[in-house]
Amino acid sequence: ETGVTQSPTHLIKTRGQQVTLRCSSQSGHNTVSWYQQALGQGPQFIFQYYREEENGRGNFPPRFSGLQFPNYSSELNVNALELDDSALYLCASSFSDRVYSGYTFGSGTRLTVV
Amino acid sequence: KNEVEQSPQNLTAQEGEFITINCSYSVGISALHWLQQHPGGGIVSLFMLSSGKKKHGRLIATINIQEKHSSLHITASHPRDSAVYICAVRSGGAQKLVFGQGTRLTINP
Numbered sequence: 303e304t305g306v307t308q309s310p311t312h313l314i315k316t317r318g319q320q321v322t323l324r325c326s327s328q329s330g331h332n333t334v335s336w337y338q339q340a341l342g343q344g345p346q347f348i349f350q351y352y353r354e355e356e357n358g359r360g361n362f363p364p365r366f367s368g369l370q371f372p373n374y375s376s377e378l379n380v381n382a383l384e385l386d387d388s389a390l391y392l393c394a395s396s397f398s399d400r401v402y403s404g405y406t407f408g409s410g411t412r413l414t415v416v
Numbered sequence: 417k418n419e420v421e422q423s424p425q426n427l428t429a430q431e432g433e434f435i436t437i438n439c440s441y442s443v444g445i446s447a448l449h450w451l452q453q454h455p456g457g458g459i460v461s462l463f464m465l466s467s468g469k470k471k472h473g474r475l476i477a478t479i480n481i482q483e484k485h486s487s488l489h490i491t492a493s494h495p496r497d498s499a500v501y502i503c504a505v506r507s508g509g510a511q512k513l514v515f516g517q518g519t520r521l522t523i524n525p
Contacts (some may be wrong), residue, residue, distance in 0.1 A: 303470075304486075335512060335513065337513070337515075339457075343514035343517060343518075344420075344502055344504075344516050344517040344518050345502075345504075345513075345515045346515070347512045347513065348510055358508070358511075358512050360512070390457045392459065392511070394459075398511065404447075404449070404464045405449070405461060405513065406461070406463055407451075407458065407459035407460070407461070408458070409456065409457060409458035410457040410458060412457065412470065
């Protein structure tokens with residue numbers, strides 16, 4: 303079975319620009335969650351997609367948006383980048399119907415905003 | 417106060433020592449995860465618990481649902497165990513993960 307793949311692995315953007323991060327979910331999983339991890343901190347929940355619909359959102363502004371595709375892969379879009387958006391962005395997939403079997407995490411995308 | 421608190425935040429030990437990392441949470445949960453994060457950033461799931469105790473090799477995880485507390489133990493620690501260990505609980509309407517701040521473990525040879 304395949305794992306979770308995130309791309310790109312590293313990215314440098316300028317303040318005010320827009321960025322799209324991508325995540326392929328593990329085969330058989332139908333839910334994707336995105337997390338932001340600032341240096342030295344635990345990950346913070348951004349939002350979650352289940353069967354192409356957003357079904358939960360953390361305390362992040364609307365310039366953080368996402369999509370989930372029919373193959374359950376996902377994108378995270380951030381508009382009007384700010385310096386504080388510099389972080390590791392983690393994607394995790396899971397199967398969220400009757401049986402919960404845990405999460406598989408990607409290796410993350412490290413975003414630097416300058 | 418964070419919903420998930422870990423202690424200690426940093427732990428340095430000598431090879432061979434028995435290691436304990438603690439996690440307390442204040443919300444209702446459906447599951448608790450212990451995760452390992454290496455310097456590159458990738459996260460590996462070590463355990464998923466909803467009750468009792470699990471063991472995998474030198475790692476043991478326990479959870480006390482009534483006390484809202486979990487512990488991760490490492491027996492015969494080794495330098496390759498050096499990493500950040502994160503406790504995360506599955507909670508809330510969206511069943512999202514809420515993470516602790518992590519414990520940075522360093523095992524010296």
